[in-house]
Amino acid sequence: MTKFFATLDASDAIIFGSPTYMGTVSGQFKCFADATSTRWFSSAWVNKIAAGFTVSGSPSGDKLSTLQYLQLLASQLGMLWIGIDIIRYSDPQERNQLGSYVGVMGQAAQEPPDEAPNEADKATGAYLGQRVAEWAAKVAQ
Numbered sequence: 001m002t003k004f005f006a007t008l009d010a011s012d013a014i015i016f017g018s019p020t021y022m023g024t025v026s027g028q029f030k031c032f033a034d035a036t037s038t039r040w041f042s043s044a045w046v047n048k049i050a051a052g053f054t055v056s057g058s059p060s061g062d063k064l065s066t067l068q069y070l071q072l073l074a075s076q077l078g079m080l081w082i083g084i085d086i087i088r089y090s091d092p093q094e095r096n097q098l099g100s101y102v103g104v105m106g107q108a109a110q111e112p113p114d115e116a117p118n119e120a121d122k123a124t125g126a127y128l129g130q131r132v133a134e135w136a137a138k139v140a141q
Contacts, residue, residue: 001035009039012136013049015129016073020056020066033073046078049136051128053104055117067102082135084128095124104128 008014018029025033039045052070054063074081083103086096097120098105104125106117117125 005035005039009044011048012140013051013132014045014074014079015132016050016052016070018054018066018070020054020061020063023062023065025054025066025069036073036077040077043078047139048077048079049082049132049139050074050077050079051082051103051132053106053125053128055106055108055121057107057109059098059107061107063098063105064100064102067100067105071102080135080139082128082132084124085131086124086127093123094120095127097121097124 016029018025021027024030036045050070052067052074054066054070056063056066071081083101084096085101088094088096088099098107104121106121106125108116
């Protein structure tokens, strides 16, 4: 875990992601989140850019609670959260079709990865990645 955290420490940004499971992050992600307490004590990630994404089997699937958990974790760690600025009704690529501004929401049940999440959800994720990279570059200046 030390090498893993060293990689995150050296990163300009961290995009948190977890499936929504039983209304929140997965147990595996929660174990990771608990382990970040060492970064909280040392303020290691203060002013580091953060964002998040989640996927669940239904259109709602209580994904908002997962994104709020990720955002709260980032805030506790002193990170700067980047959300989505795409208005779903006016986007020609139909990104952000689930209408989340906190982070990326995707929908996939038991389909293989080449079928779900759909292209619009994947494009929203790619957009958030680009947005995070741009903000990380601005903060690094």
